[in-house]
Structure formats: C-alpha cells, structure tokens
C-alpha cells in the first residue's frame with residue numbers, strides 16, 4: 001500500500017487486485033458533542049488491527065481466508081457545508097455499493113450513517129429502496145432525536161435521519177441513554193425494535209432477554225446494514241470514545257450479536273460500519289476493541305459467503321475506484 005495508511009490487519013495488499021472486501025476509513029467529525037478525536041479514530045483502529053489475531057473460529061483458515069481485502073485511502077473533503085460533506089461521504093462509499101464487494105466503514109462519528117445508507121441504496125438487493133433494508137444498531141444511545149441543539153444531522157440523530165431516508169426496519173441493541181422524546185419515538189414508530197441494555201444485562205432476567213434477541217436477529221430476512229457504535233459496549237472497554245457509558249454490552253455480547261446477524265439464514269448483511277472510534281493515549285484498548293469487532297465482522301462475512309449467503313451480483317472491478325458525485329443531502333436544503 002502506498003503512502004502512510006496502515007492496512008487492515010497489517011496484511012500486504014495488492015492495490016490492483018479485485019477486492020472481495022473493502023475497508024473504508026471515514027475520519028468524519030463535525031458534530032461530536034462531548035469527546036474529541038473521532039477524526040483520528042479510523043487510523044488508530046487500522047494501526048491496532050495489525051495486532052489482532054487472523055484466526056476466526058468460524059473459519060478453518062486465517063483471514064483473509066483466500067479472499068482479498070482492500071484498505072482504501074481515507075475519506076477527505078474540503079466541502080464547505082455540512083450537507084455537502086454528507087454528499088461527499090455518500091460519493092466516497094457509492095463506488096463500493098453495487099454488490100460485488102463487501103464494504104466495512106470505519107468511523108468517524110455516527111453522523112456518517114445516513115450518507116453511508118444513501119450510498120447503499122445502489123445495492124442490487126435494494127434497487128434504490130431503503131424500505132427493504134433492516135438496520136441493526138449496537139449503541140448506548142438511541143440516536144433518535146429530531147435534532148441536537150438545532151442540528152438535525154448530529155450523531156445524536158443518526159437513526160432518526162436513517163428512518164427519514166426510508167429504512168424499513170431498525171433493531172437497536174444495548175440502548176441505555178435516551179431522552180423521553182426518543183422513548184416516545186420508539187413506542188410510536190413500529191419500524192423500531194429496541195433492546196435496552198437494562199433488560200439484556202439484567203442480573204436476573206438478562207440471559208433470557210439475550211436469547212430472545214439472538215433469536216430475533218437470526219429471524220431477520222432480506223438485506224441488512226450493521227452499524228456498530230462502539231459506545232454500545234461497556235464504557236470500560238472503550239474509554240476514549242466520545243461518550244463512554246457504563247452498563248453496556250460485554251465484548252462477547254457484541255461478538256455474538258455480530259455472528260447472529262451474519263448467520264441469519266434468510267438475511268444478507270450487505271454492509272457494515274464500526275464508528276465513534278477514538279485513539280486512546282497510554283493504552284490501545286479503545287482502538288484495539290474496535291479493531292477486534294471490525295475483524296469479527298470480516299470473519300463473519302467470509303463465513304456467510306462460504307454458507308452461500310453472499311451473492312456477488314456484479315464482477316469485481318480491479319484497481320482503484322474514484323468517488324462519485326452525489327447530491328442527496330445538499331438536496332435537503
């Protein structure tokens with residue numbers, strides 16, 4: 001790989017090979033409200049990924065398991081307005097959305113979700129209609145506010161804006177910090193199914209709640225986007241993320257949720273993101289945890305391919321792909 005961008009898992013990459021999986025570093029930080037540092041998060045995660053074991057127990061082979069992973073140049077944009085930046089994110093992801101490659105986005109704040117989904121509308125299984133898509137969200141926060149301090153495109157509104165774009169179903173896991181407005185939205189919008197951390201991790205009934213959730217994940221049908229806000233994990237595991245929250249998922253909860261979604265016999269996970277990654281100083285724990293989850297996503301994807309749950313619908317184009325010009329978000333002006 002040219003330049004100073006580390007590759008996913010520290011693998012040697014041939015930039016001219018046709019990729020099966022693409023890792024898209026998306027250092028976007030415009031509206032993060034509390035912590036700082038999501039812009040550097042994707043780089044920190046890629047660096048940490050070199051220390052992650054290549055072995056996934058689902059595969060009898062080390063990653064990349066005979067497939068090709070490409071780490072793209074990080075997203076950047078000098079667009080002036082927030083909406084133009086969201087357009088630029090959509091344009092950065094779009095070349096990887098046609099269905100020949102599995103895209104894994106490393107963020108960046110959760111505000112990347114709407115433009116990533118807008119790009120994925122081009123996927124062959126969606127044919128432009130996000131109503132067919134199920135979004136599975138691991139998160140401490142519901143991200144269902146209508147706005148945060150007047151900003152509709154804040155990371156605190158990511159799930160609201162995804163639903164505005166027409167997403168058919170939203171399954172939330174690990175939620176434990178939300179407003180009354182968000183709770184009312186959860187109750188009134190039948191597209192939303194929220195599994196609260198207090199139920200999933202209850203000292204008495206937690207295991208039964210968790211088993212029901214895993215069953216629900218395995219019953220999903222159709223195309224899925226998996227969005228993992230690392231603050232869905234307990235704050236002790238990701239202390240450097242923008243808003244770490246106690247009372248969250250263990251590593252094994254997140255791991256099992258990822259495996260369950262990819263193992264759903266009637267679903268295809270078409271894309272994923274791991275977001276709100278920040279570089280932790282003095283210990284690599286936050287970025288290493290993010291890298292472990294990102295690697296689990298790739299391993300689960302490879303396994304799904306082997307089980308016939310990935311239909312590469314177009315021939316993969318070798319070589320680099322240029323961002324496309326997209327205008328979904330500036331159209332909201």
Ligand SMILES: [Mn+2]
Nearest residue numbers: 110139143229
């Ligand atoms: Mn979030």
